[in-house]
Amino acid sequence: MKFLPLLWSSLWRKKARTIFTVLSIVIAFLLFGLLQGINAWMSAFGTGSNANRLYVVSRVSQVQPLPNAYLHQIDAVPGIKQSTYIAGFTGFYQEKSNTLVGFATDVKAWFDLYPEWQIAPEQLAAMSRNRAGAIVAAPLMRAFRWKIGDRIPLRTSVMKRDGSADWDFEIVGIYDVPSTQAEANRILVNYAYFDEARLLERGTAWAFVVAVDDPTRSAQICAAVDALFVNSAYETVTQDEKAYVQGQLRQLGDVSLMANAIVAAVLFTLLFLTGNTMMQSVRERTPELAILKTVGFSDRAVTVLVLIESVLLCVLAASLGLAAAAAVFPVTAALGIGGSALPIKVVAVGLAMALILALASGLPPAWRAQRLVIVDALAGR
Amino acid sequence: MTTALVSLKGIVKRYVRGKQRVQVLHGIDLEIRAGEFLALMGPSGSGKTTLLNLIGGIDRADEGDLLVAGERINALSARQLARWRAHNVGFVFQFYNLMPLLTAQQNVELPLLMTNLSKTQRGANVKAALELVGLADRATHKPAELSGGQQQRVAIARALVADPTLLVCDEPTGDLDREMAEQILDLLQIVNREQHKTIIMVTHDPKAAERATRQLHLDKGRLLQAESSLAA
Numbered sequence: 001m002k003f004l005p006l007l008w009s010s011l012w013r014k015k016a017r018t019i020f021t022v023l024s025i026v027i028a029f030l031l032f033g034l035l036q037g038i039n040a041w042m043s044a045f046g047t048g049s050n051a052n053r054l055y056v057v058s059r060v061s062q063v064q065p066l067p068n069a070y071l072h073q074i075d076a077v078p079g080i081k082q083s084t085y086i087a088g089f090t091g092f093y094q095e096k097s098n099t100l101v102g103f104a105t106d107v108k109a110w111f112d113l114y115p116e117w118q119i120a121p122e123q124l125a126a127m128s129r130n131r132a133g134a135i136v137a138a139p140l141m142r143a144f145r146w147k148i149g150d151r152i153p154l155r156t157s158v159m160k161r162d163g164s165a166d167w168d169f170e171i172v173g174i175y176d177v178p179s180t181q182a183e184a185n186r187i188l189v190n191y192a193y194f195d196e197a198r199l200l201e202r203g204t205a206w207a208f209v210v211a212v213d214d215p216t217r218s219a220q221i222c223a224a225v226d227a228l229f230v231n232s233a234y235e236t237v238t239q240d241e242k243a244y245v246q247g248q249l250r251q252l253g254d255v256s257l258m259a260n261a262i263v264a265a266v267l268f269t270l271l272f273l274t275g276n277t278m279m280q281s282v283r284e285r286t287p288e289l290a291i292l293k294t295v296g297f298s299d300r301a302v303t304v305l306v307l308i309e310s311v312l313l314c315v316l317a318a319s320l321g322l323a324a325a326a327a328v329f330p331v332t333a334a335l336g337i338g339g340s341a342l343p344i345k346v347v348a349v350g351l352a353m354a355l356i357l358a359l360a361s362g363l364p365p366a367w368r369a370q371r372l373v374i375v376d377a378l379a380g381r
Numbered sequence: 382m383t384t385a386l387v388s389l390k391g392i393v394k395r396y397v398r399g400k401q402r403v404q405v406l407h408g409i410d411l412e413i414r415a416g417e418f419l420a421l422m423g424p425s426g427s428g429k430t431t432l433l434n435l436i437g438g439i440d441r442a443d444e445g446d447l448l449v450a451g452e453r454i455n456a457l458s459a460r461q462l463a464r465w466r467a468h469n470v471g472f473v474f475q476f477y478n479l480m481p482l483l484t485a486q487q488n489v490e491l492p493l494l495m496t497n498l499s500k501t502q503r504g505a506n507v508k509a510a511l512e513l514v515g516l517a518d519r520a521t522h523k524p525a526e527l528s529g530g531q532q533q534r535v536a537i538a539r540a541l542v543a544d545p546t547l548l549v550c551d552e553p554t555g556d557l558d559r560e561m562a563e564q565i566l567d568l569l570q571i572v573n574r575e576q577h578k579t580i581i582m583v584t585h586d587p588k589a590a591e592r593a594t595r596q597l598h599l600d601k602g603r604l605l606q607a608e609s610s611l612a613a
Contacts, residue, residue, distance in 0.1 A: 009482035296467020
């Protein structure tokens, strides 16, 4: 602590330069926090998934439709308890920014397959009586101030047989998934109604959801399902829920690779920036460092002081950046692309990276300070 | 008989400047007694500052024997020498060499940071040193807020704060007007007489040298005849 005024004064010798360096580090670690946070969230995505659920999708791509008729064959595989299909649409309500995802499915089977999705039984029963009915996520109901009985017009990506892409549904129920907000922006509609009304890809589904009796036999059941459709026009891949969800995320590209590449490029640039700042700072303070040595600071003490200065600069600025990322993270979560809080592991890795950055950028100037010859420095040589 | 605080025998110092090898000191023999106030004079390039640096332990002789306060300082490692300087020598420079962003008291405290003194002890020493140089009321001022003479007094307080045996001053009045210079010389005389510090001062100024108890002249790296003088 007794060295703090000395360190602090060294850091603030050139205020503008220090402020700009700090800002660069803050922004870099804000970016690091956000990208790595989203990365960690995506890696962990599906960890709370139901081990009883399997997903059957096309081997070609998760967005390649499969024939509906597969469902009966899948149902016949021993060990499968229940199954249903998923088709659907993306669209928006009134404004393009009000994006929604609609799932067309056998709604009753859906709520059997997803017991964590909660709905009042009478609302579920109402759905079977109303072909154009819809069950809407509770957060969406609140966001758009909808109520049961409202008819909601949606502009979608799916063309109807009448040539329009506008669909009308009547809200008959509300569901909630307390365990995760990520699934709280959906609308469930009746597959039969949806499939009959759409123009293209009729009689197909994006995927089939399957519940198995014994999750320990999932691997055999996956293999058995896929064996049914080998060498057919629509070969399948059956996988557990976690793998399926992560596969969906991979449709966006290798987010992890992109995030790591961006972060690496930023930190590499930062290394030169901080190193240059520290080098300039030490060069300007050559006579002052010589005075420290003159009054009894050893070469080692001066080296350590320069390194601590670098650590202070980087770690404090990185902490600010990570704090900013933690503050912004809930906002990204609200957009559906992140968890509710910045994972502590990302904060720890960020601080470790800041420390490595500080040591790497601080070592050359520290080495220079150590080798400084007092009489040469005082003479301005 | 007073024993020699500083003893130099056959001191040789050479510098390499580019491709040239320059011998700055040619076998200097000198003894300085404890409590002396010695003025080192001579033309530019005569080796005054080099000799001062060797005695202060911030440079090393190439040949010869150099004892200060019983310590053969040429034999010390860099780390031991740094520690030795912290305890035995105070430095005063022509251009003060204060840390611009530290206050007067923080500047004075610098030599104590490498000691094991507690914060309270350090604070007491700093206060005493600033009182000695008459700047207790300017303790929280930064160098830019002080005059040249005041900055040099802060530098003297920094040199004295660790209670060293020896004070080495390189042109301490070289950057000051006559009035300020006289004040600094008064202060150095007080430190010499009342604090019993041994002072070696390099100066070009004959008036400043007159304040010393002994004057020595260097020319081309050799000591000329020694001449004693009484302080004014």
